[in-house]
């Protein structure tokens with residue numbers, strides 16, 4: 001097994017070009033995913049999860065651009081690759097599943113053809129062979145009657161079945177990395193768990209690493225070995241899922257953990273009590289100076305309002321970016 005991580009993101013900076021100034025939507029983001037492992041990226045809406053994923057996939061489009069840092073896939077820089085090379089990489093070595101499969105699937109093509117295409121494009125299979133393998137791929141993601149279903153168009157399938165098709169397409173060529181951006185948010189709760197289990201089981205069986213993106217810390221912590229917590233474009237804590245759960249350090253992470261529904265936490269009215277972190281995520285153009293969490297942080301001190309906290313290493317591995325709790 002190679003020691004080179006499947007994905008290395010180093011001091012990534014993503015800028016949003018405005019009418020005048022360019023704003024850093026993502027700044028100083030670094031993380032690595034070892035081969036075959038899973039990592040979760042969590043944070044509130046707008047913190048920069050999806051654009052980080054798009055940058056990794058080579059899919060970032062103006063007005064956003066990579067303004068600094070490096071992204072390496074199995075040791076190879078992806079910046080500087082041309083559109084054709086990136087296309088070759090996607091699907092074969094790195095795949096992505098989106099929240100809404102309808103936008104990623106081609107409505108005019110049968111699901112069988114869309115799966116088969118992967119084998120033809122990336123593995124040089126003939127269409128006849130690829131069509132047979134598409135049936136197998138659908139069977140693997142547990143779509144009932146796959147021989148018939150390959151002839152369906154995306155709109156003929158339920159949301160859960162469409163997401164299974166997306167998983168089949170994404171994992172068809174046994175990529176090294178699967179990027180899953182809120183893959184179950186649009187689905188019913190019961191279907192969500194099935195899809196997550198399926199994705200995890202198939203990825204594990206073929207040694208595919210997963211970058212799992214979600215606003216749900218509970219979900220991410222259950223399925224990933226490591227968790228990176230993002231706030232307003234920066235990673236504020238990156239540690240093992242267990243450490244994040246048992247001993248969260250950053251006040252924002254603590255807020256996320258405290259807001260998770262727990263057994264026995266029902267209020268007098270019998271409802272589950274959810275604590276929320278007061279305040280809202282600042283917009284890119286109005287990120288506060290110093291620690292970006294300071295307007296919402298109960299522990300904020302004077303220095304938090306002027307100096308950006310450095311990332312400090314934690315004893316059990318990982319990092320925390322906080323003046324007080326780092």
Ligand SMILES: Nc1ncnc2c1ncn2[C@@H]1O[C@H](COP(=O)(O)OP(=O)(O)OP(=O)(O)O)[C@@H](O)[C@H]1O
Pocket residue numbers: 016025043044045046047048049050051052062063064215283284
């Ligand atoms: N195409 C775009 N043009 C302008 N701004 C954008 C674009 N895409 C994203 N942004 C901005 O970049 C920031 C990060 O967005 P991103 O989509 O990565 O958030 P996210 O963490 O994925 O949120 P969510 O949980 O809602 O999916 C946001 O402020 C968003 O408004």
Ligand code: SF4
Pocket residue numbers: 250251252291292293294295297298299300301304309321322323324325
């Ligand atoms: S650096 Fe200061 S404001 Fe930021 S999270 Fe830590 S204590 Fe709170």
Ligand SMILES: [Mg+2]
Pocket residue numbers: 049050051181
């Ligand atoms: Mg998103």
